[in-house]
Amino acid sequence: MKKRLMFILLVLVLAVSAFAFPGTLESVKFDGTTLTSDSINKLNVERGEEYEIKVAFTPGVDLDDVEVEAFISGYEYSDDERISDRSGVFDADANTTYVKKLKIRIPDDADEDSYKLRIIVSDRHNSPLVANFNLKIGLQRHDVKIKDVILNPNGIVEAGSAVIATVRVDNDGEKDEKDVRVEVSIPKLGVSDVEYIDEIESDDEENTEEIFLRIPRCAAPGVYDLNVEVAYSGRHKTVSAKKSVQVVAGEDCGDSSSEEQASVVLVGLQSQTGKPGETLVYPITFSNNGKNSKMFSVSAESVEWADVSVTPSNAVVVPGKDSKVVYLNLKLNDDIEAGSRVFYANIASDDKSENVAFTANVVAESSSPAGWLEFIVIVLVVAIIVLGLIVFFRSRDEKEYY
Numbered sequence: 001m002k003k004r005l006m007f008i009l010l011v012l013v014l015a016v017s018a019f020a021f022p023g024t025l026e027s028v029k030f031d032g033t034t035l036t037s038d039s040i041n042k043l044n045v046e047r048g049e050e051y052e053i054k055v056a057f058t059p060g061v062d063l064d065d066v067e068v069e070a071f072i073s074g075y076e077y078s079d080d081e082r083i084s085d086r087s088g089v090f091d092a093d094a095n096t097t098y099v100k101k102l103k104i105r106i107p108d109d110a111d112e113d114s115y116k117l118r119i120i121v122s123d124r125h126n127s128p129l130v131a132n133f134n135l136k137i138g139l140q141r142h143d144v145k146i147k148d149v150i151l152n153p154n155g156i157v158e159a160g161s162a163v164i165a166t167v168r169v170d171n172d173g174e175k176d177e178k179d180v181r182v183e184v185s186i187p188k189l190g191v192s193d194v195e196y197i198d199e200i201e202s203d204d205e206e207n208t209e210e211i212f213l214r215i216p217r218c219a220a221p222g223v224y225d226l227n228v229e230v231a232y233s234g235r236h237k238t239v240s241a242k243k244s245v246q247v248v249a250g251e252d253c254g255d256s257s258s259e260e261q262a263s264v265v266l267v268g269l270q271s272q273t274g275k276p277g278e279t280l281v282y283p284i285t286f287s288n289n290g291k292n293s294k295m296f297s298v299s300a301e302s303v304e305w306a307d308v309s310v311t312p313s314n315a316v317v318v319p320g321k322d323s324k325v326v327y328l329n330l331k332l333n334d335d336i337e338a339g340s341r342v343f344y345a346n347i348a349s350d351d352k353s354e355n356v357a358f359t360a361n362v363v364a365e366s367s368s369p370a371g372w373l374e375f376i377v378i379v380l381v382v383a384i385i386v387l388g389l390i391v392f393f394r395s396r397d398e399k400e401y402y
Contacts (some may be wrong), residue, residue, distance in 0.1 A: 021121060021129035023059035026097055028119055028133060035117070035133040042114060042136040048143055048172060050105040053085070056097055057121050057129070063092045068100040069120045072135070075110055083107065108145060108172050110137050139202070142233040143173035144180065146241040147205060149228055152317065153293070159250035160217035162295035162317060167208045167228055171200040181231040184211045186224050186245065191215070210315050212295055221249050250292045263287070263294055263349050271359040272330075280330040282358055284347065286316060287323040294318050298326055300345040306360070307331040308343070330360055338364040 028035045030043055031051045045051060053070050071084030085102040092098055115135045122128035148168040157163045165184045171177050177200045185192030195208040213226075228241045264287040272280040286296040297315040300308040309329045316324045328345055341360045346353050 021123075021126045022061045022063070023057050023092075023121060023129060025119065025121065025129055025131050026056040026058055027054075028056075028117075028131065029054040030117065030133070030135075037131045037133060039134060042134040044136045044138050045106055046140045046143075047106040047110045047112075047137055048108045048140065048145075050103055053102040053104065053117075053119075054099055055102065055119055055121070056099045058097045059092045059094055061094045063123050065089050066092050066121065066123045068102070069122075070102045070104060070117060071120075072104065072106075072115050072117055074113075074115055075107065077107070077109070081107060083110070106137055108143075108170075112138055139172065139174040141173055141175055142177070142237055143171070144177055144200070144230060144232045144237070144239055145170045145172060146228055146230055146239055149226075149241055149243050151226070151243065151245070155244070156246045156248060157215055158292045159215050159219040159221070159247055161215060161250065161293040163213050163215065163226075163245060164295070164315065164317060165208075165211045165213065165226070165228070167195075167211070167230070168205060169197060169200060169208070169230055170205040171202055174202055175233075176201050177232045180206075181235060182208050182211070183227075183229045183231075184213060185227050185229075186213060186215075187227065188224050189216060189219055189247075210313065212297070212315060214295065215247055217250060219247050221247055223247075263296075264289065265296070265347055265349060267347070267356060270357065271361065273361040273363060274332055275363055275365055276332055276336045277334045278332055280332065280360055282328040282330070283325055284328060285323055285325050286318050286349075288318040288320055291320045293320060294349065296324075296326075297348045298328060298345055299348070300328060301343055303341075303343050305333050305336050305341060306343075307333075328358065330358075332360065332362060336362055338362050 030053055033043055035043060055068050055070065057068070059066070067086055067089055069084065069086040071082065075081070075083050083104050083106065085104050087100040087102065115137055117133040117135050119131045119133070120128050146167060147170040150166040150168070152164045167182050167184065169180060169182065178198065180197040180200055181194060182197065183192060183194045191213045193211045193213055195211050197206050197208060200206045223244050223246050226243045226245045228243070229238055230240070231238045266285040266287065268283040268285070270282065272282060274280045284298060288294045295315065295317050298310050299314060300310060302308060311327050311329060313326070316326060318324050330343070339362055341362065342357055343360070344355045344357055346355050
């Protein structure tokens with residue numbers, strides 16, 4: 001009986017070994033670090049980086065059509081972008097060690113977590129040789145990226161008009177970034193502008209305010225590079241991006257008088273009246289009678305006694321033969337005292353600007369119904385007293401007469 005069991009076990013072992021991969025995985029190096037299969041310790045790697053993997057293996061027999069693959073499972077968007085690489089198909093001679101170099105990139109939006117790096121060596125017929133290695137995907141201390149650059153108008157702009165850029169900045173680092181400087185420029189036209197983002201929290205993203213670039217009226221038609229540079233980590237680190245802007249010919253650049261007359265800024269009521277807590281609205285109309293699009297902007301000063309805002313945007317691009325309205329909103333504080341107050345807003349058109357004064361007349365809150373009732377009662381009491389005195393004196397005069 002024992003001999004029969006031993007024979008069955010031997011047959012099973014031979015059957016399994018007949019399909020097992022006839023080779024040995026000698027070593028796996030990840031960015032120069034030798035990994036140990038299924039080790040408790042994890043190798044820390046940072047997202048957004050590309051790493052080289054060296055896989056060394058030795059076949060025990062001659063093999064045809066061998067492949068080596070490395071991949072990491074569990075990435076949320078692996079349907080679109082897999083964290084993997086593989087060698088080409090090759091033949092391998094027995095008792096010869098082969099080293100294959102692979103590269104994988106850890107995506108910027110990979111979750112911070114523990115993962116397994118899987119190495120597979122396989123051919124057409126045998127079961128694959130599989131080994132697992134523990135990794136920890138972490139965040140870089142400072143890692144900011146330009147996620148998007150939105151241009152208005154997009155791609156094509158007339159000479160003499162403006163292009164507005166909004167930059168979306170992504171913070172993939174583990175540290176919050178403060179005072180992030182964003183510069184947009186077209187070097188060949190000599191135009192640039194800068195905006196600051198106060199703070200971008202870790203693993204979050206923010207948009208800049210609109211950044212304006214005025215294209216010179218006499219700019220030569222052509223395609224120009226628009227550069228975006230973001231400085232962060234105390235301006236010790238930068239990241240950049242580039243887009244193309246096509247400039248087409250605009251109006252005649254020789255005579256500017258007609259261009260100056262083509263813009264009309266109409267400020268509505270510059271004096272408004274309201275109560276504490278109310279919002280006063282000052283409409284401003286921008287008219288462009290020229291052919292080219294023109295840029296207008298409103299920048300209001302901050303005041304302690306109210307909140308100032310501009311809607312729908314503090315800057316607008318008005319097409320030729322068109323007009324747009326923006327609204328300067330003044331939200332009065334609840335505790336503001338009655339009286340007149342003046343504040344200023346800068347209204348700009350291209351390279352011209354003017355400070356305009358606006359007045360807010362604050363009136364006291366109307367008396368409450370209870371106050372009015374108290375006042376009426378007092379008036380009635382006084383009237384009754386006066387009437388009583390009149391009756392008293394009349395009756396006394398009548399008695400003296402008789």
